Amino acid sequence: MLMVVQLLLLLCVGSSVSEDLMTPTVNIIAELGKLKKMEEKIQTLQETLNTVLSENAALKSLVQDSQNKLESFLKENKAQKIAFSAGLLASGEGYTGPFKDDWKTLVYKKVFSNIGDAYDSNTGIFTAPVKGAYYFRFYAHSRSRINLGAGLFKNNVPQCSVFSFQPTRHSNASNGVVLTLEPGDQVHIKVWSNAQVYDDIDSLTSFSGFLIFPL
Known part of the structure; x- marks a missing residue:
């Protein structure tokens, strides 16, 4: 009888240890979630940066075009005096x-x-x-x-x-x-x-x- 009880105890302990090894801890899962959110934020920031750079290039081109037109206008206006x-x-x-x-x-x-x-x-x-x-x-x-x-x-x-x-x-x-x-x-x-x-x-x-x- 005592031997049967000891075998049962060994089985319970072995099952518990096996479950601990196979299942991640709660802290690891939380950290993985944080990393995923950080990756999403980085991707969002990259997309925003690309948009800003694109808009900045268009704005720079617009400013340059306006400056060229202004210089041409001033030159022509000066020539007409x-x-x-x-x-x-x-x-x-x-x-x-x-x-x-x-x-x-x-x-x-x-x-x-x-x-x-x-x-x-x-x-x-x-x-x-x-x-x-x-x-x-x-x-x-x-x-x-x-x-x-x-x-x-x-x-x-x-x-x-x-x-x-x-x-x-x-x-x-x-x-x-x-x-x-x-x-x-x-x-x-x-x-x-x-x-x-x-x-x-x-x-x-x-x-x-x-x-x-x-x-």
């Missing part, structure tokens, strides 16, 4: 001409304004920076019996002129014209051959122009 005015002599007084061989370009040195930098005081030539309708006006003066004569040229083609035949005293003349210019077209004033113009500190001989509107 064009006006200049200049007198022939920077200082002193005197005659220019007459020249026997050919008409000679007048280089207006006394620059009153040159918005847009389209007029070159080294050459006397205005170069259109944008396509548009431009207005030009020039004045000429003489104080001798030599002919007064000057003309406005577009790309070396005469457009309009002023002339006074052997003036006895002071002689003044002016003319103006509206021209349609393409970018790079050039406008300048030439004194006629066998003619002259006079200028002094009062800028009696001058050249002006401005952009009326772009086309």
Whole structure:
């Protein structure tokens, strides 16, 4: 009888030990659950990061595009502000001409304004920076019996002129014209051959122009 009881006790103890070995403890299961939740959070954070990076790239592209458009607008707006005015002599007084061989370009040195930098005081030539309708006006003066004569040229083609035949005293003349210019077209004033113009500190001989509107 005692032996039977001992066998039963051994069986019970063996069964209990086997169950303990086969079944995870409660703490391990909890830790595994925590790891699973952490993995889910990491995955969610990764997805959020990818979304933010994608949106940031799109935003960066949008900002860059806006900056490019703004720079283009400012550049175009600046190019459309064009006006200049200049007198022939920077200082002193005197005659220019007459020249026997050919008409000679007048280089207006006394620059009153040159918005847009389209007029070159080294050459006397205005170069259109944008396509548009431009207005030009020039004045000429003489104080001798030599002919007064000057003309406005577009790309070396005469457009309009002023002339006074052997003036006895002071002689003044002016003319103006509206021209349609393409970018790079050039406008300048030439004194006629066998003619002259006079200028002094009062800028009696001058050249002006401005952009009326772009086309």
